[in-house]
Amino acid sequence: MFRNVSELIKKAKEENIPVSEVMIRQEMKAKELSRDRVMAQMEENLTVMEEAVEEGLKGVQSHSGLTGGDAVLIQKYMKEKQPLSGGLLLDAVSKAVATNEVNAAMGRICATPTAGSAGCVPGTLFAVKDRLNASREDMLRYLFTSGAYGFVVANNASISGAAGGCQAEVGSAAGMASAAIVEMAGGTPEQTAEAMAITLKNMLGLICDPVAGLVEVPCVKRNAMGASQAIVSADMALAGVTSRIPCDEVIDAMFKVGQRMPSAFRETAEGGLAATPTGKALEKKIYGS
Amino acid sequence: MKYRSVFDIIGPVMIGPSSSHTAGAARIGRAARDLFGRTPEEIDIHFYGSFKSTFKGHGTDVAIVGGVLGYETFDDRIKTSLETAEKEGIKVLIHEEQAEPEHPNTARLRLKSGTEELELTGISIGGGKIEITELNGFPLHLTGEHPAVVLLHDDRYGAIASATAILAKEKINIGRMEVSRKAEGAKALMIIEVDQNLTDSVMEELQEADHISRAARISE
Numbered sequence: 001m002f003r004n005v006s007e008l009i010k011k012a013k014e015e016n017i018p019v020s021e022v023m024i025r026q027e028m029k030a031k032e033l034s035r036d037r038v039m040a041q042m043e044e045n046l047t048v049m050e051e052a053v054e055e056g057l058k059g060v061q062s063h064s065g066l067t068g069g070d071a072v073l074i075q076k077y078m079k080e081k082q083p084l085s086g087g088l089l090l091d092a093v094s095k096a097v098a099t100n101e102v103n104a105a106m107g108r109i110c111a112t113p114t115a116g117s118a119g120c121v122p123g124t125l126f127a128v129k130d131r132l133n134a135s136r137e138d139m140l141r142y143l144f145t146s147g148a149y150g151f152v153v154a155n156n157a158s159i160s161g162a163a164g165g166c167q168a169e170v171g172s173a174a175g176m177a178s179a180a181i182v183e184m185a186g187g188t189p190e191q192t193a194e195a196m197a198i199t200l201k202n203m204l205g206l207i208c209d210p211v212a213g214l215v216e217v218p219c220v221k222r223n224a225m226g227a228s229q230a231i232v233s234a235d236m237a238l239a240g241v242t243s244r245i246p247c248d249e250v251i252d253a254m255f256k257v258g259q260r261m262p263s264a265f266r267e268t269a270e271g272g273l274a275a276t277p278t279g280k281a282l283e284k285k286i287y288g289s
Numbered sequence: 290m291k292y293r294s295v296f297d298i299i300g301p302v303m304i305g306p307s308s309s310h311t312a313g314a315a316r317i318g319r320a321a322r323d324l325f326g327r328t329p330e331e332i333d334i335h336f337y338g339s340f341k342s343t344f345k346g347h348g349t350d351v352a353i354v355g356g357v358l359g360y361e362t363f364d365d366r367i368k369t370s371l372e373t374a375e376k377e378g379i380k381v382l383i384h385e386e387q388a389e390p391e392h393p394n395t396a397r398l399r400l401k402s403g404t405e406e407l408e409l410t411g412i413s414i415g416g417g418k419i420e421i422t423e424l425n426g427f428p429l430h431l432t433g434e435h436p437a438v439v440l441l442h443d444d445r446y447g448a449i450a451s452a453t454a455i456l457a458k459e460k461i462n463i464g465r466m467e468v469s470r471k472a473e474g475a476k477a478l479m480i481i482e483v484d485q486n487l488t489d490s491v492m493e494e495l496q497e498a499d500h501i502s503r504a505a506r507i508s509e
Contacts, residue, residue: 001290027295041296048302062306064346103305106348106368113298113416114308121299143299150298155290159298160309160415162339162393168415176298213343215306266393267310268342287345 001026005152005193005247012189019179019189020141023148042140048110049099049122056098060105064286067216068105071098088127089228096123096227100220112143113150113159116215117173119223121146124177124230132184145183146176149196156248157255161208162267164258166222171203171254174226174233181234197243197250199233204250204257207265209272212283218273291414293434301417303362309394310340310347313413315367318356320421320431321398324439324505325407329400331380332357337390337397340413350383353396362417397423427469427478431507435464435482440495441503444470444477448500452479455494461485476502 002008002022011022027038057075061068074094077083083090096119103109103118112121125142128134134142150159153172158164178195187195203226211217243250264271273279292298303312322328334353336344344350348367355370366373374381386397394413399406410423421431424439431437442448449468456463462484470477487495487506495504 001293003290023295030293042299045296045300045302106305108302108363108365109305110300110302111308111312111417112300115303115305115312115417116307118305144295147295147299151292151295154292154298154416158415160394160413162309163415210343210346213346215310215347263338263393267339268393269346270342 001030004156008148008152009189009193018141018183019148019192020144020183023144039140042143045110046139046143048108052102052107052109053095053098053122053126055107056102060101060107062104062216063106064212064214064216066211066214066282067220068101070220071101088131089231092124092127092227092231093224095126096120096223097220099123100223104216104220112146113154113172114169116161116219117169117223120170120173120177120226120230121180123223123227124181128181128184134184138184142180142184145180145192149176149179153251157251158258164255165206165261165266166208167203167206167254168258169208170222170226171200171206174203174230175199177227177230178233181230182237185234185238187238191237193247194242195233195237197245197247198236199229200250200254201243201245202229204254207261207272208267209265209274210267210269211274211279212286213269297416297418301362303417304365304367307347308417309413309415310343310349311352312362312417313394313419314349314352314396315356315360315362316417316419317396317398317411317413318353319359320411320507321400321407321409322357322359323507324409324424325400326505328358329379329402331401333382333399335384335386335397337386337388337395338393340394340396341385353398354381357400424478426471429467429469429478429480431480435484436486437480437482437507438487438495439505440479440501442477442479443500444475445500449479451498451500452481452495455491455498456483459491
């Protein structure tokens with residue numbers, strides 16, 4: 001079992017296999033399952049992700065009324081105007097938003113790695129797959145690569161906003177997505193680690209401050225930005241840019257930042273945007289007290 | 290390592306909005322139900338830390354009650370669990386605790402039916418994963434990674450052998466085992482993690498085994 005990113009990359013290099021394959025083989029071994037069973041289970045998760053994006057792009061509304069409909073707005077804008085940030089980037093953004101809007105509306109989603117950060121991985125996947133001519137198998141591999149990096153973060157740091165702030169959730173999710181993009185685009189295992197490191201470095205310190213304690217504001221838009229960062233970091237890593245701080249040390253730094261983060265910034269709805277006058281007013285309006 | 294499977298990371302499939310506060314909460318409720326063995330008449334829920342501050346927004350209460358009703362994380366019926374509980378005459382009480390817990394997402398549940406009671410403390414550690422940290426006053430570590438059986442038994446010689454003999458006879462492999470007790474000669478608790486889900490007949494055998502007063506299973 002790989003315990004950290006350097007062991008993951010070492011395994012991939014020694015056996016001359018992609019990161020996704022290391023994850024698939026480990027899963028088969030850990031759970032004593034056949035390859036078919038492991039792939040079939042991931043296929044089920046992929047289908048849930050697809051359905052959530054579809055539903056979100058039709059337009060949903062949360063019970064609180066705080067979020068919903070932004071995915072539709074972005075898609076409409078893309079059709080009518082020339083997006084400044086680029087079609088692919090904005091497509092990923094809209095699909096990440098779609099997923100999180102469905103989540104906020106108590107719809108069915110697949111946590112990647114959590115529900116609050118469920119938009120980054122599928123958002124980017126469904127945006128880049130056509131550009132990269134991805135097969136269904138490639139799409140499953142995308143999820144295994146994402147999973148491999150999430151696995152390392154979860155075991156060495158945290159993927160819980162309550163424990164480590166939003167850096168642990170959207171930060172991890174965005175990093176996972178960037179690594180998966182790199183592999184799908186034909187990058188090396190080392191480049192997947194560089195993308196992960198570059199993304200996570202830029203998420204360090206991100207607090208978890210949901211307005212009224214709901215996984216809506218700012219979670220939906222943070223997933224949008226997580227998806228966009230993932231794509232930009234992937235491009236940088238594919239260009240040959242490397243992180244001066246190794247990936248494992250970035251993950252460790254994220255963990256330590258999370259440990260020292262005051263509880264007001266760890267999913268308690270007591271600080272940050274949740275504590276702004278408007279945040280408080282919205283909370284009052286929703287709970288009526 | 291806390292996480293062993295890629296599907297802890299890419300998954301679970303669940304009803305939103307929060308893996309730790311909704312899906313994890315549903316799993317804590319479900320674990321309590323499995324240990325209690327049936328739907329209780331009364332559910333007491335104590336929330337600590339982040340669970341206390343944000344349970345309304347995340348539907349943590351709705352999810353725990355859904356779990357106690359036997360629902361899985363992806364079951365649409367979670368949304369209406371409070372209404373279902375009310376219709377079925379199940380009393381639900383929520384307590385917001387001020388004490389600072391060791392883990393921010395902590396819930397203590399008490400299920401009651403007549404004179405039978407079960408008290409369980411669960412924590413939601415992220416991504417929908419949970420740990421059960423206390424059962425009827427006994428500290429324990431039940432990760433939900435494997436099927437497990439929890440036995441309340443007399444604290445005397447032969448109790449452990451009587452349980453393991455049944456498992457051996459059924460060719461069920463034990464992955465991990467933990468035994469704890471409150472005071473010598475009184476009640477003790479045995480937790481056995483196994484490689485496969487236990488059938489009804491094995492459970493019945495365990496219930497009736499010497500020195501064992503209660504057996505409950507947690508299926509994978």
